[in-house]
Amino acid sequence: MTDFSDAMSVATSGMKAQANRLRHVSENIANTDTPGYQRKTIAFQEMVENGRRSGAVETGRMRLDQTELTRIYDPANPLADETGHYDGSNVNLLIEIADAREAQRSYEANLKMFDQVRQMSSALMDLLRR
Numbered sequence: 654m655t656d657f658s659d660a661m662s663v664a665t666s667g668m669k670a671q672a673n674r675l676r677h678v679s680e681n682i683a684n685t686d687t688p689g690y691q692r693k694t695i696a697f698q699e700m701v702e703n704g705r706r707s708g709a710v711e712t713g714r715m716r717l718d719q720t721e722l723t724r725i726y727d728p729a730n731p732l733a734d735e736t737g738h739y740d741g742s743n744v745n746l747l748i749e750i751a752d753a754r755e756a757q758r759s760y761e762a763n764l765k766m767f768d769q770v771r772q773m774s775s776a777l778m779d780l781l782r783r
Contacts, residue, residue, distance in 0.1 A: 657777075659708070660770045666709035667763035670697055673712045675756045681744045682753075688725075688732050690742035692718035692749075718743055 677693045684690040694716050700709040720743040728737030 657770055657774045661767055663708045663710075664763045664767035664770065666700065666711060668760055668767070670710045670712050671756045671760040671763065675753060675760070677715065678749050678753045678756060682746065682749050685742055685744045685746060685749075687742055689722065689740050690744065691722070692720070692742070692744045694718055 674695055674697075677695055681692050696713045696716075697710045698713045700707045700711050722743050723741040724738045725741045726738050727733055730739055732739040
């Protein structure tokens, strides 16, 4: 049964990591028009337990995208400098939507894996009861 629980923990870690990724993507989309906002990114890393690789993943540290902020010309804005420009955000909605879709599909794939393992475990228990 340990193989089943290992597979379930790998699928669960994948769902948690993708949910965390989707949270950051949502924050980026919500702050698209916030002046000076820098896009947040996260990376995944494999979990190591007792010195061995487990196959499970976790999110690493959140990082700020170092892409240059867009310069917006609006002399009426209170944030504008003497040239009439201010710093916008570096969020690209197209990239964020693509990231959200990828995170959603990865989450669904992990959920299907979890469900398959659960069904296999249930079928094995039924066989053992006979």
